Amino acid sequence: MSDNDVFLADCPARTTLRLIADAWSVVVVYGLGQGPLRYSELAGRIGGISNKVLTQTLRRLERGGLVERRPLATAPPGAEYRLTPLGRSLLDPVSVLARWAEDHADELGGDD
Amino acid sequence: MSDNDVFLADCPARTTLRLIADAWSVVVVYGLGQGPLRYSELAGRIGGISNKVLTQTLRRLERGGLVERRPLATAPPGAEYRLTPLGRSLLDPVSVLARWAEDHADELGGDD
DNA sequence: CAGTATCCTATCGGATACTG
DNA sequence: CAGTATCCGATAGGATACTG
Secondary structure, eight states: OOTTOSSSTTOHHHHHHHHTOSTTHHHHHHHTTTSOEEHHHHHHHHOSOOHHHHHHHHHHHHHHTSEEEEEEOOSSOEEEEEEOHHHHHHHHHHHHHHHHHHHSTTTSOSOO | OOTTOSSSTTOHHHHHHHHTOSTTHHHHHHHTTTSOEEHHHHHHHHOSOOHHHHHHHHHHHHHHTSEEEEEEOOSSOEEEEEEOHHHHHHHHHHHHHHHHHHHSTTTSOSOO
16 A cells, blocks of 8 residues: 555646646657657647647646747747657656557557 | 657547546556455545546546456445456556656646 | 436637737 | 637536435
């Protein structure tokens, strides 16, 4: 009864988990895993995400300190997103999850 | 551009991820990680989850093939939940995530 | 004990259109 | 290009009460 008290009650770990407990956060973090990307590059790489949701997700991750936004002084103007060190620390868990997801994608019933 | 095509577009991995992309699935799976539990034991261990949501989450995981429900022929009647082999395979990613969540809980801004 | 039933709110997520 | 604005529908999630 000692190594399983991580997600008990309202422990901080639960709050932390909630930051990424949605359909897109993990994907976005994973998408930024190889390095900084511009908004449109990120959108293109992810595919199937709406402007609204991508922006929303980025803002949430920004507030959480996982992602950093950098305006680019280019013409036309642009913006770049990158993982913070904290964000990069999430890359490991996310990769493990990604591997699991791809390895077992065929085994589960989505809409039985 | 080759090892990062896991979460691209509508790949199966994304569908898989969606099964557990909510606030409670991970917690429930984690909660069942040490072995089968009765409904009330599970609820007690998790804490702070409503009946409705716990049931909902268990049913979703059941449909996904991650959790198995076993009615108990006891008096008073009960039910037991356990991870399937597939569910147990999720335990690894989930544990990694749990460790990350507890390790970095203090570093992120929840409501800045 | 193990749920189900209701109700209600908040957030998620998609589509479309518009702007600095 | 990189968003914002708006509208809308679908879930998620919480509280409370009730049942086999």
